[in-house]
Amino acid sequence: MSAANGAAPTPGWYGAEPSDTQPDDPYSGYRELRETQPVNITPEGQWRLSRYEDVRRLLRGHWAGMRQTNGLLPGQVEDEPGRGLFMLLQDPPTHTRLRKLVSKAFTPRAIESWHPRIEAITNELLDKVAARGEMDLVRDLARPVPATLICEMLGIPPSDQEEFTNWTADATHGLLTLRGIGDEALQERVEAAASNLIGYFNALIEERRKNLGDDLLSALISAEEEGDKLSPLELLSNSVGLLIAGFETTIGLIGNGLTTLIQHPAELARLREHPEWIDSAVEECLRYSGPILVSVRVLHEAQRFGGYEIPKDSEVLAMLAAANRDPEVFEDPERFDVSRYAAGRGAVPDHLSFGGGAHLCLGAHLARLESQIAIGALVRRFDELELLNERTEWGRSIFRVPGRIPIRFVDARA
Numbered sequence: 049m050s051a052a053n054g055a056a057p058t059p060g061w062y063g064a065e066p067s068d069t070q071p072d073d074p075y076s077g078y079r080e081l082r083e084t085q086p087v088n089i090t091p092e093g094q095w096r097l098s099r100y101e102d103v104r105r106l107l108r109g110h111w112a113g114m115r116q117t118n119g120l121l122p123g124q125v126e127d128e129p130g131r132g133l134f135m136l137l138q139d140p141p142t143h144t145r146l147r148k149l150v151s152k153a154f155t156p157r158a159i160e161s162w163h164p165r166i167e168a169i170t171n172e173l174l175d176k177v178a179a180r181g182e183m184d185l186v187r188d189l190a191r192p193v194p195a196t197l198i199c200e201m202l203g204i205p206p207s208d209q210e211e212f213t214n215w216t217a218d219a220t221h222g223l224l225t226l227r228g229i230g231d232e233a234l235q236e237r238v239e240a241a242a243s244n245l246i247g248y249f250n251a252l253i254e255e256r257r258k259n260l261g262d263d264l265l266s267a268l269i270s271a272e273e274e275g276d277k278l279s280p281l282e283l284l285s286n287s288v289g290l291l292i293a294g295f296e297t298t299i300g301l302i303g304n305g306l307t308t309l310i311q312h313p314a315e316l317a318r319l320r321e322h323p324e325w326i327d328s329a330v331e332e333c334l335r336y337s338g339p340i341l342v343s344v345r346v347l348h349e350a351q352r353f354g355g356y357e358i359p360k361d362s363e364v365l366a367m368l369a370a371a372n373r374d375p376e377v378f379e380d381p382e383r384f385d386v387s388r389y390a391a392g393r394g395a396v397p398d399h400l401s402f403g404g405g406a407h408l409c410l411g412a413h414l415a416r417l418e419s420q421i422a423i424g425a426l427v428r429r430f431d432e433l434e435l436l437n438e439r440t441e442w443g444r445s446i447f448r449v450p451g452r453i454p455i456r457f458v459d460a461r462a
């Protein structure tokens with residue numbers, strides 16, 4: 049690219065056109081974009097960065113956040129009190145405050161204490177399908193692991209869990225309707241689910257306030273920092289926010305990760321020989337086929353990227369999945385290598401699938417743990433894994449999340 053002197057780049061898609069139909073391979077388009085116009089403006093006027101160093105600098109910049117300098121979210125016409133209280137939609141000092149309080153309930157130690165339960169949930173799910181020789185990886189594993197776990201973490205009784213999970217799934221589709229994707233029926237389902245979830249959470253919070261337990265919600269209610277606590281609306285928004293942020297994303301990581309492993313039989317065989325590489329394999333799944341392709345920041349000050357000056361208040365897309373395959377940073381980036389992050393391989397740069405800077409995914413530890421256990425258990429126990437569909441059936445999601453992954457297998461224990 050010829051770095052211009054402050055002039056804007058020529059608008060274009062450069063191979064990387066967004067699509068709500070989830071193309072099987074967005075990566076070749078991202079490669080073209082990164083190679084031909086790494087600092088880009090789309091025909092719709094949005095800036096996009098696709099080189100690793102640029103994306104990382106954007107995510108970590110103290111001069112970038114989620115809101116415009118007038119305090120409004122992009123696209124928002126006026127401040128709506130009580131809305132947008134989820135931490136991902138806030139800038140400092142509110143973001144710093146909310147994140148500190150929620151982090152008190154979401155410590156790595158608290159998450160780690162769920163390790164045995166995640167293993168038990170996974171094993172029960174695998175036992176259920178073992179004799180069948182066929183399963184749908186999404187319905188039978190990738191969805192119920194995070195769904196059951198988050199319900200148990202929140203202390204939702206088993207009799208309510210199915211309905212609660214269906215509301216969560218429907219409410220998560222609100223991310224689609226926010227982007228203007230989907231019809232009226234979807235919009236209605238989203239609204240009904242969101243209002244059911246809010247009603248349920250309000251009742252649950254009320255009940256927990258009277259009778260605190262050792263669940264996540266009680267921890268959020270009690271979280272306190274120098275006399276400061278979450279207000280009732282902040283508590284509600286951040287509880288629902290955690291639920292939505294962690295639902296489809298984890299399904300996507302387990303589902304895409306297993307699909308990628310089955311599509312790379314030599315790597316699957318290496319992982320079976322070295323089960324100790326499971327942590328590395330999950331990092332590589334995040335780098336190579338993570339569920340979130342793009343994050344976003346709003347510039348609070350003008351910034352130069354690739355020779356162009358991006359003005360203050362511009363919304364800039366961080367093309368995480370393009371950065372994750374940048375050959376300037378990753379050796380042989382198009383190769384899926386389960387040992388890339390294994391001990392003894394030297395320093396490998398972090399992938400950017402959990403974002404970065406102040407908004408770095410708060411659920412990263414939980415997502416990793418669930419995926420290491422679920423993916424690890426399945427590949428250890430089932431042999432001769434075979435995808436029954438040639439192409440992935442994508443779910444209805446703003447993220448890269450499969451809807452169904454039918455497979456055939458042989459139970460090694462049978």
Ligand code: HEM
Nearest residue numbers: 135136293294297298301343402403404407409410411415
């Ligand atoms: C594979 C699974 C997941 C992926 C790929 C993922 C990815 C992300 C990304 C890209 C961001 C935005 C970061 C940025 O722009 O810098 C984010 C934020 C966030 N995620 Fe996750 N996430 C996952 C699972 C979870 C889970 C399980 C939870 C919690 C239950 C969670 C909670 C959050 C929260 C609370 C934020 C907002 C953090 C903040 O604004 O400070 N995520 N995640």
